[in-house]
Amino acid sequence: MTKIAIHQAPLQGFTDHIWRNAFNAVFGGIDCYYSSFLRIEHGEIRRKDFRDIMPESNVGITFVPQILACQPDDAVAMVKRIADLGYNRVDINLGCPFPPITRKNRGAGMLSNPSLVENLFIALASVGSIDYSVKMRLGMHSADDWKHILPLFDILKPSHITIHPRIGAQQYKGHIDIDQFSLIYADCGYPVIYNGDITTLQQVEEVAAKFPKLKAVMVGRGLLYDPSMLCGGDNFAAIHRFHSMLLESNKDYLEGGDHQVLAKMLTYWEYLLPDADKSLRKKVLKSTSLLKYSAAVEDLFSKL
Ligand SMILES: Cc1cc2nc3c(=O)[nH]c(=O)nc-3n(C[C@H](O)[C@H](O)[C@H](O)COP(=O)(O)O)c2cc1C
CATH class of the missing domain: 3.20.20.70 (Aldolase class I)
Structure with missing residues (x-):
């Protein structure tokens, strides 16, 4: 630091x-x-x-x-x-x-x-x-x-x-x-x-x-x-933990259900990990449900 x-x-x-x-x-x-x-x-x-x-x-x-x-x-x-x-x-x-x-x-x-x-x-x-x-x-x-x-x-x-x-x-x-x-x-x-x-x-x-x-x-x-x-950057394990915390906290906080949580989580990916594999990132960004989103995100992190 x-x-x-x-x-x-x-x-x-x-x-x-x-x-x-x-x-x-x-x-x-x-x-x-x-x-x-x-x-x-x-x-x-x-x-x-x-x-x-x-x-x-x-x-x-x-x-x-x-x-x-x-x-x-x-x-x-x-x-x-x-x-x-x-x-x-x-x-x-x-x-x-x-x-x-x-x-x-x-x-x-x-x-x-x-x-x-x-x-x-x-x-x-x-x-x-x-x-x-x-x-x-x-x-x-x-x-x-x-x-x-x-x-x-x-x-x-x-x-x-x-x-x-x-x-x-x-x-x-x-x-x-x-x-x-x-x-x-x-x-x-x-x-x-x-x-x-x-x-x-x-x-x-x-x-x-x-x-x-x-x-x-x-x-x-x-x-x-x-x-x-x-x-120092590129600490993907920590970024993964951070993402999981954001997801869980947003689920607790937002009152509009899965749809609102999905919309909120997708905004982070406007910026998050721009150099990650393009097709895996695209899959995250195109998720149509929170379930699909979580699966796509786990897939992406598992390949970093
Ligand atoms: C999407 C977005 C939202 C922002 N919202 C605010 C804000 O609410 N208040 C503020 O002072 N600056 C805001 N900014 C400007 C940032 O705080 C910062 O000054 C700018 O992004 C430049 O710094 P950076 O290159 O480190 O991002 C915003 C910038 C972006 C891209």
Whole structure:
């Protein structure tokens, strides 16, 4: 295990409390987990999202709920609900690139509107007793947007800023702008976390060596491709155990029966073990029942 702290990048639809608990039980090594972003819909936080952050569902791990909001009132309402659960840390999402979100000036969409960020930070800073962190991109359409955002951090005084060095328009693909990241790393008066395209332990160590003052490295999709990556990777026995735990926990948790469990498990295979035998993987992905799914998965793991 590397010495730099590792934070888990939230991945909506994947890294819920079931994933976090299974990951912690089988692999460990994550210094901080985050929820996927909570947002206000029809006047409140979605019930499903709220259940995910309940303290009793996140025992034995360092866990920080994340919010996404543009309206200061929405953000403050969410922070207060979160604080009522006993949390004193909240992460602010200024990075989500999905067009339905950014079109409403939320997530990465806020980065080209510094006055929106300023108003948000002023409102959040007024809540008191909450330690904030921010997760952001370089910008929405320009890799220079961050230059207008950085001075605003003195309002919020975040404990750290996580940077994914792409712009929102790129979504999750294309060039990672390490030069712009280096500028933020040098200019930012707050601890910085690097996030983006880390899929091996060696890459964690390389980025930590290149930026020795980093507070942590945040890893997202790498943990979905190979959940054992932080232990060196390709530990198929451990990944198999992890998968079994996810399956059993989802069976216990989801109320919609086998159909819902199957749908949930299939989402993991959008990423899991991309280099496994193509036809065995296809069989898993084409499963039409939970029984067939389990058989296909066992077959795949037995041949790794
Ligand atoms: C399917 C998906 C869902 C995501 N959901 C969130 C989220 O809820 N909150 C957030 O801050 N970032 C979210 N992200 C962005 C990741 O946290 C991370 O910043 C991005 O994937 C880059 O890191 P990686 O290359 O290590 O995956 C999501 C990304 C993907 C692909």
